[in-house]
Amino acid sequence: MLQAALAAGTAERRSVFEVFTRRLPEGRRYGVVAGTGRVLDAVENFRFDADVLGFLRERGIVDEPTLEWLASYRFSGDVWGYPEGEVYFPGSPILRVEGSFAECVLLETVILSILNHDSAIAAAASRMASAAGDRPLIEMGARRTHELAAVAASRAAYIGGFATTSDLAAGFRYGIPTVGTSAHAFTLLHDRERDAFQAQVDSLGRGTTLLVDTYDVAEAVRTAVEVAGTDLGAVRIDSGDLLLVAHRVRQQLDELGATRTKIVVTSDLDEYAIASLAAAPVDAYGVGTQLVTGSGHPTCSMVYKLVARAGSTDARAPLEPVAKRSRGGKTSIGGRKWAARRLDDRGAAEAEVIGTGPVPDELVDRLLLVELVKGGQVLAREPLDVVRDRHSSARAGLPLSATQLSRGEPVLPTEYL
């Protein structure tokens, strides 16, 4: 596309691309914008180095004028978008990229990869966080997804409401609080379970979390309290009927005087399993597979569409709306869009309003897109805690049915003006 547009003289036409999704995953009531911060890094650092240019030349993938153009590539356009952590609905223009066709079209894949992945994880995390209420969630899914997707997943999980991660690379890269755990291998390494517990307590203190389901749970709990005393931080249960076992372990811990020792449960949890444990004496949940795979929806269906472009390369040429028009369902709405969240009389969100014309007065204060990149310069970088808090507030501003786990329609209708 780039090579042909450069040759045809259309590559420099001013263009507007928008990222949106036509639908939420089936039954989901809201989406979560995540990955925006990573998109800003990717846009700023998008380059073609000598090795890559050499590959493109050697394979004959693009011609010499295109190679020259790529060698000096720097994105110099503008990006607006929903702030990271916001919620979104079908049609929400969560990112808008504006510049020459050539500089914008090259960013399609990296922008969609990041937003589709991170938003899918954050949406699952947000549902799990709702289900967990005040109990902390630990991200433990690194081993169930690509090794670097795992680091991004930790970041998205934190935005969605997780408290900590067991992925030290995510702690290193993004400053997310890290927690550890021991595996069955650690117990099996030692001659007796007691030796393993003793080694762990000696090294990490009584506040540590001991894994109690390698052999017999009741015996392990007894041994754990004998070794660590009643100040033992927590025990972890990773198998069996968690509801039943948690009740038994709580009773046993209380009888042993370890009334402040917490119970952490893990084992293929998802938002439904978390909700089903609401009445169980559980203090924290560790979630792996179902988090990093988006709890059934590992990707979003976000697309990156050209919605307007100039009819010539003249800098004064007006932008003209464009859209695919064939039959078959994949039509889009042309034109550069604004979006606002309309509130009802009590201040709760009642509609996602999207338009291409003038913004009605009553919505001017409720516009959702903010400026992120101006002339190629990233304007806004945010600490992850700000993003996490924003998500929490945005979710709280939705109608109550947003946090129902059952399948349903998007909790806000999308209205086009």
Add this chain to the structure above:
Amino acid sequence: MLQAALAAGTAERRSVFEVFTRRLPEGRRYGVVAGTGRVLDAVENFRFDADVLGFLRERGIVDEPTLEWLASYRFSGDVWGYPEGEVYFPGSPILRVEGSFAECVLLETVILSILNHDSAIAAAASRMASAAGDRPLIEMGARRTHELAAVAASRAAYIGGFATTSDLAAGFRYGIPTVGTSAHAFTLLHDRERDAFQAQVDSLGRGTTLLVDTYDVAEAVRTAVEVAGTDLGAVRIDSGDLLLVAHRVRQQLDELGATRTKIVVTSDLDEYAIASLAAAPVDAYGVGTQLVTGSGHPTCSMVYKLVARAGSTDARAPLEPVAKRSRGGKTSIGGRKWAARRLDDRGAAEAEVIGTGPVPDELVDRLLLVELVKGGQVLAREPLDVVRDRHSSARAGLPLSATQLSRGEPVLPTEYL
């Protein structure tokens, strides 16, 4: 675990970890080992640099003796495994890592991340390749998964039988053949569809693939042949009822004399949609979302379990089998294992045989694990085409029901000796 084991004097006990899965994804008939080559790179390059050590120190995550140990970390053990591209079944020990507990336990997450991700994609790719028969499959899923998971997914798809990828980064990194396509944006950029087609043909030649569903398909096909002539390489259809549209477009192309012009279809294809198009006049399939998300199963449930370890750090201490024994379903079988694929009289595979004792004579020639790393040195690196061919042969050696798309049991039973 590392810190506690170092302090307890158990970290240097010789240990054997095995990677296996307790079950295939529901209804799947075989698994595909993929990612082994990437695991070898990861094991060889696993290091803790100054920045990472500084992070671990500053956060107080591990103590000074552990930091010192990490600073000089190099894996010096042995790795055996199923050759990449082989098929596997529940219980198959697809990778075995042997060395000190400390050096092996650190590799758990990266090994599982790679194998769980890559094998999930390869399994989906293999089913799609069976469904596609002789027609080539194009990997087009980069935008639907994490930006680097996408590159690994291209590699896994190629192993599973895909012919090409649209991800240039995968071509650069792994030498996978690349193909391009144009998007609706390219058509919309131009004043008329004809101008877009002309620009593309002028730049890329008549052999290019023109996207014909931006406006009206029949009109686009007519324009495409007018612009490119009857030597036009291919047209792509990305929406609508693909079966119906492909028939119409084939008829139209033939009537226009473009009898050799091919038809490429894309649009949320999975193995079932591909199979349903078997009788349609389609020449190639482009697959995105469903490939990179494992067609419903984005991860495997592989685990990395300690199966044997010495009872002391004495180099002559014998290995003792170990296994989790609690109730709750997650039990494992202790001991270092061999695996073989038993054939029936006609040379077709009939069972996956796994044992911990002596290998029966008739299975000696059918052993599956090969030596991959010896004393920390990677022994075997393979071109991706060798791996791809191995998978094709391994799948062909299974009972015919292996390639049925319908849900069923694993096509080989697992037998334990």
